[in-house]
Amino acid sequence: MTRSPHLVERALWWGPGIVVVLVLAAAPLLFTDFYLSAVLTKALWLGLAAVSLTFLAGYVGMVSLGQVALYGIAGFTMANLVEADGGSAIAWNPWLGTLAGILVCTGVGLLFGAIASRSYGIYFLMITLAFGVIVYLFFAQVTQLSGFGGVNNVDRPDIVSNPVSDPANLFYIALGTAAAVYVLLRYLGRTPFGLALQGVRDDPSRMRALGFNVPLLRMLAFGLGALVAAFAGILSVWWNTRISPGSIDLPRTLDVLIIAVIGGLYRLEGAWVGAIVFTVLDNWTRGIDIVGGRFNTVIGVVFLAIVLLSPGGLMGIWQSITDFVGRRFAGTGSSPPEAAEESAHPS
Template sequence: MNISVRSAPLTRPEKIGLGVIAVVALLAPVIFSNFFLSALLTQAIWLGLVALSLIFLSSYGGMVSLAQVAIFGIAGLVTANLSEAEGGLSVAIDPWLAAIIAILVAVAVALIFGAIASRSEGIYFLMITLAFGVMVYYFFGQVTSLAGHGGVNNVAIPGIVGDRVNDPASFYYVSLAVAAACYFGLRYLGRTPFGLTLQGIRDEPTRMRALGYHVEVHRTLAFGVAGLVAALAGVLFVWWGRRIGPGAVELATVIDVLVVAVIGGLYRLHGAWVGALAFVLLDNYTRRWTPEIGDILGPERFNTLLGLIFLAIVLISPGGLVGAYESLRDRVRAYFAGRRGDVQEDASLAPPAPDGASGAAAGAPADRPNGPVAAQADVTFQRSKTQTATPEIGGEE
């Protein structure tokens, strides 16, 4: 077995698994009930997109941004106000045009946020992005001509997309296509010089700066890219629920998205949807399944159970569900492969990337602990976090 950075081959069961997922995803409208499709799967797709924008920033740029929900909300708010709706400005232009303008506005705001936040690190970065999030929340609540507590209702949606109640399948496919485009787009971006530089900056900002790279510009651009993904999610969200208000961008939502990203795995792009799906399903079904335990637990306290489950996931696997899977897979591999320590042969050229530098997610993290960059003594805040999530290496003693 030769795990290399460029070509981590998928194992046979993994290929079969991927195939099954693809088939299930494409046939979902036939397999599932309308509610499951429109309310849960489609919700998981747009929620996953928001988480994706966070995971992209975190895994490629080492920036855990709490402002992604704000960008998502801005795109949604602009869409809702420019489209025909009850409440808000109700400018009533074509929904497509509204969406395009909304995305442009959101990306512009993301670039501005990025330009400001990119100069800070660690806890300060977290606080600055959190401040953006809270600012946007209050903007929603206070500027009543645009939203107000009640928000904007009954937003017009483009005919082709179809509303989620009467035509759940077409809305689902549109969302799926957007999600797929974002996923593959970001993976591609990770392999471009820009993506590689970004990963370099994630691990060694000082060194990259010394090499002549403009660290802040790269981080800002990364914010713009993530903003685009979040903005697309925002447009989908408004078309899906046909409404938006401050509740969509409140702190609880920021935390939800963080939870989605963390339980999915902060260091794998596809973790966004694994996390989102798990989150949406648990959120929905814990209401039924929460057992009655005296006054402590019961269906009306499903949030408690939800919290316990998330806590358990993070405790058991710091890399989230994806990390848990990878760690399990590597153990199984190690069991079958015996001791093959020749894993890091051609890792020398690549930064310790999650998805980006490797053809597939699989295998990449195995290189990280012993990779050339990571081997440096200088341990940054971001990297110490990535390392926590690193699954055990296959060929370890």
């Protein structure tokens, strides 16, 4: 049934992709230091957090609201292990702290995945949300690890440099991480493991009947999501040079959900598309008075509109456009659009 995409249709995917890659590669030359750091680098690590959700939602059908809590666990673990103001301040080597942060986060992800992986759909969403808020409360209340004020001046590896005065290094690190994660996740989708995950998404009972250990697969997927979220957490701490409970509270959790949904829950690229739209909108509306302090109402309405009008998010819209154009060029023979999206919808 699959229709081989028309050349024009392909060009509509590859063209913008190449432009984006070129612009990003040359970004330190094109943008101010501030814009590079405060908008683009932020969008890259926020996109990483969002893609961990997009991956879980799109490939495995697990819409998780625990990703921000997980990246917080990575960030807090690192911040407590390296030299910093506040927290345990054990003063490990920053790389060691980073590694520990990633490992702890992935470990917690696997453990929590083991518990939550037996729940499906909306149940899973609720459990991960409860998990997320509890992690926030934990760090807000346990003053030995963070306390309300958080951990400041977290030490970072030399290569990160100073994210304010010399933002290009961190930008390229974030870009490299994002690209690597993207390629890895794309590749994963074609491996037997990835295919099994998609099978679990579409029909868990059939997969079980076929002899797959469904809870194990889901647990591993959640652990992988936690690993990706851990990268986002580490980068966010390097970028902020601090972490506090406020970095992982419910509004932040919802921000990442909004980013993933605006970009499109069913395509990995959507995470970064959503992130760039979010950070640009945020930066832009801060300066103008018509929106004033009511940014959240605006973003809430945009979010509502996207959910109501375009469940595939911006990537879904782009898909419709390319399909439309492709059909025009290819004549009438066409398949139903958004096949991937259709099957990806967990309900």
